[in-house]
Amino acid sequence: MSVAKAQDAAAERAPDTMEARVLGCAACHGAHGEGTNNDYFPRLSSKPAGYLYNQLIAFRDGQRQYPPMNYLLAYMPDAYLHKIAEYFAQQRPPYPPPVAPSVSAALVRRGEQLVKEGDAANQIPACTACHGAALTGREPGIPGLLGLHAEYVSAQLGAWRYGTRKSIAPDCMHDVASRLSNDDISAVAAWLAASPGPANPAPAARGSMKLPLACGSEPQ
Incomplete structure (x- = not known):
């Protein structure tokens, strides 16, 4: 190959960076993991790397079922999934604008x-007690809750409730979701989607709060 052809081939080759490698994620999750207009494709950016890694493992190994994700991750090794998780955890795109709720003011x-407060009578802890006062999550494995579509939040709470989404025992999210009524789920999802994200999306530090219940996926 001539020098000129070799230079042309090098110029056409995609850069070997994580940004280039995760372009396959962009169609569903946005170029920087900020999410898209699709109700069921969540924001990934700024979530703790430990949480993102656990979800990638769950999709790869079949604990979470969504065929495109299961297929995409099927042969990726742990070390590479760590790199993907770390890449999106470091992204800081702005939050999308809040969405006006489609439910009643009373439900909001x-x-x-x-x-913010939970429901002590029904043994429901406040979301902020685990996901942080700013709802940006907590290191290493609790996700932020803002910048998500109401439909996505509702679907995930339903999945936790009915056991189609699971975690390491004791499965605290299953316990919490099982205590929520259908209206409660709609209410939480609507309020979160209507809430603006903070200027700083970084999750709270590990150990910054004592969790109100035992979680197998997030040991104290």
């Missing part, structure tokens, strides 16, 4: 109560 108020 109920959602705010559950998120």
